[in-house]
Amino acid sequence: MKKILVTGATGQIGTDLLDELRSKYGIENVIASARNKKTHIVEKGPFYSLDCTDSKSFFEIAKKENVDTIIHLAAILSAVGEQNPSLLWDINVNGLYNALEISKELNCSLFVPSSIGAFGPGTPKDNTPQLTIQRPTTAYGISKVTGELLCDYYHLKYGLDTRGVRFPGLISYKALPGGGTTDYAVHIYYDALKKGHYTSFIDKGTYMDMMYMPDAINCIIDIMEANPDKLIDRNAFNVSSMSFEPEDIKNSIIKHIPNFTMDYDVDPVRQSIAESWPNSLDVSAAKEQWGFNPKYDLDKMTEDMIFHLSRKIMSK
Structure with a gap:
């Protein structure tokens, strides 16, 4: 990662992630974006007001900044999503589709977080395997399974460097x-x-x-810096602390x-x-393939x- 665009940068993950990325890669090399401006984010480095469903603006920002990596955090979460499924689908799926198309066009690596919400009542409850049944019963979970499959598809069909994890709380x-x-x-x-x-x-x-946020932030950086040849379960690694x-x-x-x-x-x-x-999740695949090691x-x-x-x- 040399030049990074973070969508949804004012959310819970983005707030912590930006500080770590800018410390590691340089302030000018980490571009923050979000639908809503937050003063402290704007003041700390490059920032764009961006709705990820606006594919034209999304593309123009990524191209203008010459990014090689997109960390796509923009999403509606589970409880809010159940109140407004149509908004959730627009942000979580159509926004992701834009991120995939832009990454393909500009040859960017793409990180997309999935969630334990991608599982459902039929999934084994304890030591949940990396590969198992996924039949979620929430709009949020359905959007996350869709995202995992879309990222797999773009990697297999176009060779796009997509990577992701299933975050817990x-x-x-x-x-x-x-x-x-x-x-x-x-x-x-x-x-x-x-x-x-x-x-x-x-x-x-x-x-x-x-998972505590410092472990989650290290998780994102570690998987994006990992050797791509070792990533088998590329877009949906189970992770938990x-x-x-x-x-x-x-x-x-x-x-x-x-x-x-x-x-x-x-x-x-x-x-x-x-x-x-x-x-509880089985996180052995993440440990074996890219050294996941929560503290x-x-x-x-x-x-x-x-x-x-x-x-x-x-x-x-």
């Missing part, structure tokens, strides 16, 4: 998530520090895979905030989505989250 102190089912795992830390109490919309005993349920994260927080309490007010929509997803477990992540969020909250 992502946890970050820099930016709040944007409407996903795993969002509780971020909000719980904020409420623990601000209120000493959290009401979970995901029920007790519901296990989901998770940990699997936990709400009580596990509560108990981890109590080690630092002893008086923290939690109760439940389960959201039926997000709960049903969570129950359709795996409990954070639950307790190490909790310690880091509380440290950084405490400083962030106090500074406001």
Whole structure:
């Protein structure tokens, strides 16, 4: 990667990723883009206001900046997508189609994140294999399976260098998530520090895979720098750092905030989505093919989250 265009750059992943990419490759070599302008993103380096469904503008920016890599993060997440499936399809599928066509035309490498949402109720719940049944029951999941297959198609038919991972729930102190089912795992830390109490919309005993954002950022960079000849499961590697349920994260927080309490007010929509997803993923393919090696477990992540969020909250 020498010149990189990031779409959806003001979202949860992009906020963290931009800093790391610009530190590694140079500020002027990482071009941020998003539908909505965010001042702190604009001030830190090159930025374009871009709707990924606008193929003409998308192409013109990529060509003007002479990019060799597109990291396509623009997407609508699971809970929001169930409220507006047509918008989700337009962004997640038509926007991706534009990214694929532009990458083909300009000979760019393309990273596209998939998700554990690409699995469904019929998928094996524990140690979910790299290759397994995928019959998701959400609009979000269907869009992610479609994306995986489209990326496979462009690689096989046109030789396009497409790469991707199935992200689990992502946890970050820099930016709040944007409407996903795993969002509780971020909000719980904020409420623990601000209120000493959290009401979970995901029920007790519901296990989901998770990853701390520093591991997710390294994951993107590592797969994009990997030897392409070694990538067999090119567009949808299972990746995860940990699997936990709400009580596990509560108990981890109590080690630092002893008086923290939690109760439940389960959201039926997000709960049903969570129950359709795996409990834990088999990540051996990612480890074997490009050296995936996460650094954070639950307790190490909790310690880091509380440290950084405490400083962030106090500074406001």
